[in-house]
Amino acid sequence: MSLVPEQEATISPEAVAFIKNITALDTSSDASVDGWRKAFQAHEDVIEESLVKRFDLRLTHTVLEGVPVLVIDPPTVKPEMEGKACFNIHGGSFVLGTGRERNALLTAGEYGVRVYSVEYTLSPEAHFPVAIEQCLSVYRRLVADIDAENIFGQSSSAGGQIMLSMLFRVQQERLPMMKAAVFYTPAVDLTSSGDSSIFNDGRDVISVAALKHCAQQVYLGPSIDPKDLLASPIYADLTPDFPQSIITTGTRDILLSHSVRLYWKVRELGVPVELLVSEGMWHGYHWESELPEAIRVRASTQEGICRLFKN
Amino acid sequence: MSLVPEQEATISPEAVAFIKNITALDTSSDASVDGWRKAFQAHEDVIEESLVKRFDLRLTHTVLEGVPVLVIDPPTVKPEMEGKACFNIHGGSFVLGTGRERNALLTAGEYGVRVYSVEYTLSPEAHFPVAIEQCLSVYRRLVADIDAENIFGQSSSAGGQIMLSMLFRVQQERLPMMKAAVFYTPAVDLTSSGDSSIFNDGRDVISVAALKHCAQQVYLGPSIDPKDLLASPIYADLTPDFPQSIITTGTRDILLSHSVRLYWKVRELGVPVELLVSEGMWHGYHWESELPEAIRVRASTQEGICRLFKN
Numbered sequence: 247m248s249l250v251p252e253q254e255a256t257i258s259p260e261a262v263a264f265i266k267n268i269t270a271l272d273t274s275s276d277a278s279v280d281g282w283r284k285a286f287q288a289h290e291d292v293i294e295e296s297l298v299k300r301f302d303l304r305l306t307h308t309v310l311e312g313v314p315v316l317v318i319d320p321p322t323v324k325p326e327m328e329g330k331a332c333f334n335i336h337g338g339s340f341v342l343g344t345g346r347e348r349n350a351l352l353t354a355g356e357y358g359v360r361v362y363s364v365e366y367t368l369s370p371e372a373h374f375p376v377a378i379e380q381c382l383s384v385y386r387r388l389v390a391d392i393d394a395e396n397i398f399g400q401s402s403s404a405g406g407q408i409m410l411s412m413l414f415r416v417q418q419e420r421l422p423m424m425k426a427a428v429f430y431t432p433a434v435d436l437t438s439s440g441d442s443s444i445f446n447d448g449r450d451v452i453s454v455a456a457l458k459h460c461a462q463q464v465y466l467g468p469s470i471d472p473k474d475l476l477a478s479p480i481y482a483d484l485t486p487d488f489p490q491s492i493i494t495t496g497t498r499d500i501l502l503s504h505s506v507r508l509y510w511k512v513r514e515l516g517v518p519v520e521l522l523v524s525e526g527m528w529h530g531y532h533w534e535s536e537l538p539e540a541i542r543v544r545a546s547t548q549e550g551i552c553r554l555f556k557n
Numbered sequence: 558m559s560l561v562p563e564q565e566a567t568i569s570p571e572a573v574a575f576i577k578n579i580t581a582l583d584t585s586s587d588a589s590v591d592g593w594r595k596a597f598q599a600h601e602d603v604i605e606e607s608l609v610k611r612f613d614l615r616l617t618h619t620v621l622e623g624v625p626v627l628v629i630d631p632p633t634v635k636p637e638m639e640g641k642a643c644f645n646i647h648g649g650s651f652v653l654g655t656g657r658e659r660n661a662l663l664t665a666g667e668y669g670v671r672v673y674s675v676e677y678t679l680s681p682e683a684h685f686p687v688a689i690e691q692c693l694s695v696y697r698r699l700v701a702d703i704d705a706e707n708i709f710g711q712s713s714s715a716g717g718q719i720m721l722s723m724l725f726r727v728q729q730e731r732l733p734m735m736k737a738a739v740f741y742t743p744a745v746d747l748t749s750s751g752d753s754s755i756f757n758d759g760r761d762v763i764s765v766a767a768l769k770h771c772a773q774q775v776y777l778g779p780s781i782d783p784k785d786l787l788a789s790p791i792y793a794d795l796t797p798d799f800p801q802s803i804i805t806t807g808t809r810d811i812l813l814s815h816s817v818r819l820y821w822k823v824r825e826l827g828v829p830v831e832l833l834v835s836e837g838m839w840h841g842y843h844w845e846s847e848l849p850e851a852i853r854v855r856a857s858t859q860e861g862i863c864r865l866f867k868n
Contacts, residue, residue: 255750439566441808441837445756497752506834523817526752
């Protein structure tokens with residue numbers, strides 16, 4: 247993608263290089279999901295293995311309530327994270343990614359905290375609302391073992407839809423509520439509504455058509471109305487016991503409008519919420535381990551989570 | 558301007574009607590500044606007079622340190638605003654507007670607080686840095702009479718550049734610092750850098766070319782480098798006694814990137830700062846008295862200012 251000098255002037259040289267190399271992946275046909283997944287994972291495997299090595303992380307595959315969960319432990323738990331746990335829901339447009347994703351590894355390493363990363367069943371192998379039910383089962387089990395006051399949630403992109411719908415279910419079932427939640431460039435409206443679906447389409451790492459295909463055709467399927475409250479939880483009636491939240495996005499994110507709308511929704515519940523918008527940043531930029539803007543946004547969420555645990 | 562259903566779905570019907578009626582004003586030639594000012598003010602006069610009447614405001618023209626200032630008093634001061642004052646710097650691309658602008662009137666009426674609204678000399682009658690010096694003179698006088706802890710600043714658009722540069726000067730001169738500052742869709746970088754200068758150009762109430770003409774040609778003039786620290790105070794070295802701040806913008810604002818960058822700059826000083834981004838909103842939307850998104854953002858800034866005064 248091309249950038250003009252006015253855009254290059256306000257982002258890091260690393261971000262300039264990244265954007266110039268963007269070629270949006272083609273996920274617009276059913277047949278390509280398998281191919282896309284292989285190419286994506288081959289690329290991620292190398293990065294994930296280097297992060298495991300760099301932070302000296304210990305990975306344990308387990309099964310909780312029938313759902314595979316990857317438990318990621320740092321070599322030492324940081325004092326402020328003693329007794330705490332991160333509940334992670336990865337992104338990947340509902341069709342790709344694993345519990346070992348970069349963001350889960352970065353949080354284990356940078357925060358110095360144990361991460362429970364749910365390996366929910368991807369689509370098209372499973373469909374809505376399976377991923378939400380699986381995450382809810384794991385959460386129900388976790389809060390039986392760990393004080394919910396010591397748990398913070400973390401999700402990226404499609405994981406944001408799963409997280410928000412799960413929290414809606416947590417409220418409906420009156421389960422203990424997690425202390426805080428971080429939503430990194432979340433998807434919370436699968437109807438593809440929003441201003442940024444228009445102005446950022448063609449400027450991001452994924453197109454609206456591709457995301458819509460994955461979300462509506464592959465994940466929801468033809469029988470689910472995208473405006474279903476669990477499919478697009480931005481429309482759900484949340485209650486004020488919603489966790490204190492941090493939401494991150496960037497001006498290039500096709501889902502910028504999702505973050506903005508989620509911010510106001512949480513704020514209007516009377517719940518403390520912070521919106522971190524990064525200049526010129528794209529969908530999912532937060533998981534780039536060496537990108538200055540990503541380092542800054544991760545440090546800011548980490549600082550926020552530590553502060554919320556202290557309150 | 559046109560909107561697609563995906564955009565209409567996430568904003569108020571009032572906002573849809575507003576955007577459909579936008580015809581960006583032509584300010585691209587020197588000759589038009591005078592004509593634009595007349596048309597603009599004729600339109601504003603009607604609205605301003607109705608706001609004065611609606612809130613039963615008392616307007617007093619005065620001169621402080623040689624600078625005209627409009628003092629706006631509500632019929633009764635709200636209890637939480639007892640002894641407080643708002644220092645207002647209006648917007649208008651440096652070439653138009655008066656101290657009686659809507660935002661000053663709305664704050665006097667809605668907060669129930671006295672507003673000092675500076676009638677700085679517009680361009681081309683005066684040039685940079687006259688407006689900044691005039692505002693600084695008024696501020697210097699105000700803090701001689703009123704405890705700076707009881708003053709909050711408020712600025713819109715071009716007024717944001719004047720406010721931020723003035724605060725930089727306040728820091729350099731070690732004058733008492735105001736308690737808090739609100740920046741409504743501020744302009745803080747007159748080099749016209751930023752991602753939103755590209756993706757929102759043509760989608761907003763003013764074009765980048767028009768704004769650039771007013772800021773660079775009419776206000777700064779040919780001899781001033783737009784990267785001068787007082788011209789583009791986003792590049793200035795601010796210090797941690799900067800006031801706690803609230804910054805508002807919208808996803809359609811051509812200056813969205815200014816707000817985003819100012820947020821991080823203030824945050825990195827260790828100063829509490831809030832960024833309020835409204836879905837689908839344009840440059841200066843906050844001053845629409847009946848627009849739901851504007852009512853919400855004004856209520857949120859008011860709530861924030863009241864909280865900051867309590868701390």
